[in-house]
Amino acid sequence: MALSLSGFFLVCLWGGWVAVDTTSLGQIMISRPIVAATVAGALLGDPAAGAAMGLVLEAFNLMVLPVGAARYPEAGPASAVAGAGYALFSAPGALLTCVVFSLVYERLCGASVRALRQLNTRIALTPDSRSDPANVQRQHLAALALDWLRGTALVAAGLAALVWLLPWVAAHWMLPDKVVRIAVAAGVAGALAATLQLFRGGNRVLLFVAGVGAGLLIGVFR
Amino acid sequence: MDERRATRAIVWRSFVIQGSWNYETLIGTGFAFVLVPVLRLAFGGDAERMRAALHRQSTLFNCHPYFAGLAAGAIARLEADGTEPELILRFKAALRGSLGAIGDQLFWSAWRPASALLGVMLLLLGAPWWVAVGAFLIVYNSLHLYVRIWGTKAGLRNGLAVAKRLREAPFAVLGKRAGDAGALLAGICFALAVTAVPGGKGDAALAAAAATAGFWLGPRVRRGLLAAFAILWLIGVSLGLAAP
Numbered sequence: 359m360a361l362s363l364s365g366f367f368l369v370c371l372w373g374g375w376v377a378v379d380t381t382s383l384g385q386i387m388i389s390r391p392i393v394a395a396t397v398a399g400a401l402l403g404d405p406a407a408g409a410a411m412g413l414v415l416e417a418f419n420l421m422v423l424p425v426g427a428a429r430y431p432e433a434g435p436a437s438a439v440a441g442a443g444y445a446l447f448s449a450p451g452a453l454l455t456c457v458v459f460s461l462v463y464e465r466l467c468g469a470s471v472r473a474l475r476q477l478n479t480r481i482a483l484t485p486d487s488r489s490d491p492a493n494v495q496r497q498h499l500a501a502l503a504l505d506w507l508r509g510t511a512l513v514a515a516g517l518a519a520l521v522w523l524l525p526w527v528a529a530h531w532m533l534p535d536k537v538v539r540i541a542v543a544a545g546v547a548g549a550l551a552a553t554l555q556l557f558r559g560g561n562r563v564l565l566f567v568a569g570v571g572a573g574l575l576i577g578v579f580r
Numbered sequence: 581m582d583e584r585r586a587t588r589a590i591v592w593r594s595f596v597i598q599g600s601w602n603y604e605t606l607i608g609t610g611f612a613f614v615l616v617p618v619l620r621l622a623f624g625g626d627a628e629r630m631r632a633a634l635h636r637q638s639t640l641f642n643c644h645p646y647f648a649g650l651a652a653g654a655i656a657r658l659e660a661d662g663t664e665p666e667l668i669l670r671f672k673a674a675l676r677g678s679l680g681a682i683g684d685q686l687f688w689s690a691w692r693p694a695s696a697l698l699g700v701m702l703l704l705l706g707a708p709w710w711v712a713v714g715a716f717l718i719v720y721n722s723l724h725l726y727v728r729i730w731g732t733k734a735g736l737r738n739g740l741a742v743a744k745r746l747r748e749a750p751f752a753v754l755g756k757r758a759g760d761a762g763a764l765l766a767g768i769c770f771a772l773a774v775t776a777v778p779g780g781k782g783d784a785a786l787a788a789a790a791a792t793a794g795f796w797l798g799p800r801v802r803r804g805l806l807a808a809f810a811i812l813w814l815i816g817v818s819l820g821l822a823a824p
Contacts, residue, residue: 382599385645387692387720392699396709409709416700417773421799423688451816458813461806478602483609489635491616498613502599530820533812539778541812544790545805547773550700551794552801553766556693560756562763569767576705576768577775 359403359446361521368401369442370514376434377509381424381471382502389434391415391460395441404445410453411444412437414542415460417549421556432467435509436460439516447524451531454538455524463516470508477504581622581660583736589617590656590732594649605640607648612638614652615659622660633659636669643676644683646727651675653735654742661739671740682746686755687724694762695720697769704772723754 372394379389388394392412399408419433440460444452478501487493554566597610615637623629637659643651651672658668699716703709734745774787794801 405709413703479604482604488638489631494612498600532819533816543777544786547787548790548794550770551791555798557759557763565763566767569764570771573768573771
């Protein structure tokens, strides 16, 4: 499926909103991969593909905690790009390419957040100007606008790169699709197993085991 | 000070409190941004008091964004009551640590992953994408929005005494219950993911190996997965490039 100009524009708009949702605006969690990737896929006409990508990337991002001023990758814009890419190309190699691209690109996105914060520090209000409400509001809203521009640019660049990469990968891909699906599914299982460390203490291990039992029953008899 | 107008102003502006996050004042500028309309309400036409208060409140500050309304409400109350600036700043410094810890433990470590696992489970069960996404967003934001509004009102009404209201609130219990739900959901999702691995015994063994790695590595499993997937991708492309 070719990427139309309107589709590109929509995904970039969505990506900009996703980027500011991470920290600057709302934090209503549309920046989580399960939402960002799914909606990006839906905007391009294939929500199922977006949801599949969102599920995988969400599992890989459950352990990332934005505690204090910690440095962490920014999964939202990267997931939107990956969801859009997978919705456009269901060709051989697309699944793994989009997953790897997202896991790498989210580090670049995280670095851009730190760069923006450095910029905000440089243009932070001087002690004299802090008492003027107009200055305070102007600086704050300007920083918010910069963050939106950052996110939109990242999604535009990422989507352009992925749209170029995917057909090239498809032309040179030699691994059977089954091998990739097994690897990704196993990776998701590993990432979900790792989340037990998030829920430490008490009888959480028993609850996890109970959940495994319930899940196996559902999975086997479905 | 009109409490309803103040609550509305703080709640709406609190959604962008982190917009100017920087390494000097952290969310200090954003905190001042949230307080601008409330300080105007409190001080009426007294521009001098307004400027002095705004100068105080745009210095270094940080807290969990969902609890920022509580801090802003309490500080607005103290400013409006003419409390000693020294006391206001000491109170603000005390709030910083506790609100950060409560918010991180409740939301980032428990509520968010549990809500996300609910969405993941629904997708693994084959639910429509909009059901899974909608369930995650609705469940997550129900507590998120409640805390923003409750915190703002509690801060405005109680001022210095808001610490008592915070201690009485059931956030620790909620966090524990969310953690319990998260552990259960993590187990269900893990099992559904394992049963989704296509193939026979060899593939089940791979899933078991991945699970063991996950249990053992915890957060570091991400790096392992990225490395493994990158190697697999390189193999996939290299085989194609090398083919005649």
